[in-house]
Amino acid sequence: MPVDTDPSPSEPTDLPAGWPRHWTIVGVGGVGGLYGGRLAASGADVRFLARSDVDHLRRHGLELRSPWGDAHVRDLAVAGAAAELGPSDVIVLATKTTDNARVVAQLGPLVGPSTAVLALQNGLGIEAPIAEALGVPVLGGLCFVCSAKEAPGVIVHQDYGLVTVGEHAAGGVAAGATARVAAIVAAFEAAGIPVRPAPSLAVARWKKLVWNVPYNGLSVVLDAGTDELQADPATRALVEALMREVHDAAAACGHGFDATFVDQMLADTDAMTPYAPSMQLDYRAGRALELDAIYRAPVEAAAAAGRPMVRTEALWRQLAFLDRRARGTRGTR
């Protein structure tokens, strides 16, 4: 199937009317498949850049099983290399952060004068390298969602799904509700995706870490699901201590938020269907763990701000050991 390229990007660098006209979803896993599939199903002009599953996606489309309604999106524009696609208004980066350097270096053909990148990835330190590599505005989206690729082209969305979108500004300062944020929020809303703008992307990223730091790491180290971690009093206390450590570190880094958010995350997870966090799935599949974005960056930022994340650092070191052992690599940290 020929992909829908755009050979003549000619928008001014100011946000053009109707922006974003076209999207390229990079990575068709639990996140890219779900949100890209919903955008495509809503009629948006969406292309997919996949590493694996290209032929399968072209032939069979994308099947979404979701509490938002099941969908089978056919006739997808799917490419295996960015050169097969032209520039796109929004490049949605939905791959693992562990691949960012390699993936971002290949995205040049997708960049036109009105392009922005929306990184649907967890952790800190995501945007600056992308902005530097591609010279475009970079936004971040935090997805509080339980969703995974069950098979090629089959995305099982189990629960939740809210996306919080903010724009990166140099130094991590709050960019406010920019026109790009508003346009992306509107497009997501039009596709039936729950979404809200984040005046400060850095605050949104730290808040997301409140969930990811305890559950991602402990699910790997203890080979346990969220329900087991919540039910045992020892791990529940450890989860809460890790959450409060993230909260305190965020405040020390100048990106603080209300402490009741920790209670809300605990309650949300209590109410959640038992879930295997993506890091646990990565570990079981022998894939690299997203340790730099989710652990190293916050630990180093907090230490630099004079508020060390002692428990988080200990968990990170356990994960680094397991990650290296599982993949047979040798470490230097």
Add this chain to the structure above:
Amino acid sequence: MPVDTDPSPSEPTDLPAGWPRHWTIVGVGGVGGLYGGRLAASGADVRFLARSDVDHLRRHGLELRSPWGDAHVRDLAVAGAAAELGPSDVIVLATKTTDNARVVAQLGPLVGPSTAVLALQNGLGIEAPIAEALGVPVLGGLCFVCSAKEAPGVIVHQDYGLVTVGEHAAGGVAAGATARVAAIVAAFEAAGIPVRPAPSLAVARWKKLVWNVPYNGLSVVLDAGTDELQADPATRALVEALMREVHDAAAACGHGFDATFVDQMLADTDAMTPYAPSMQLDYRAGRALELDAIYRAPVEAAAAAGRPMVRTEALWRQLAFLDRRARGTRGTR
């Protein structure tokens, strides 16, 4: 085989000449088997109180494989219940601390006027409950030893073996080199066991925790041997951080020691033949982990002294989760 009972204990409560004349070793595992076997092989009057393996030990004796020299100690006095034995000058408690309440409650028949208990166990909070239950002086011995029961009556002593012996005094204050400590040290020396007196048992116990807290716990949580934990830079850094946390907590609790001891433990472990700590063996065998003595007691003591052991507490909570899951028990902490 009839056991050598002593039906007429008549020593004064002052330490009688020739003390200790007889020993009862409670627990014939890696510690009790090694040290009891060495004492018996040296000609000391040693009885064994075993839970399992009683018939095997009576029939086949105790086989020691050790860098100190292999030995096969036959014609052992072995009982399955304390009532089969009379009072003993030294009751060597070499069972798991998890069994202390149950085991100590059964030791009444072993107590005479000159009896003391020597607990060859790791952790804090060991002596006071024993002293209260039996009304006898209680000593503690810290064994820096790699030794395990490989099969009934077969003790494989891999490396090290130094025992540090001190006497408990109310409130954990230093009892100094008491006559009982000196007599036990002399008896161990006569049996070829490397031994040294500890003027402060509490300091000796905290120093032993410098090794046990990191290696016992991490070997279980990460399913790793000491060599793997030492070789990976992430776990090595975590081991050292845990060790320094123990050092700092000991100081806060008034039982401080020189910080170079941490470097010595790291170097000793580097030089050690790869070893599966006893807690890892317990976990693999589905036995209860010694969490109260090795984790709960120091964590609570440090918190009470205003110096929380944050990493140690996190590791304890992980272990409590794993311990309960492995044994199918429900927790309240």
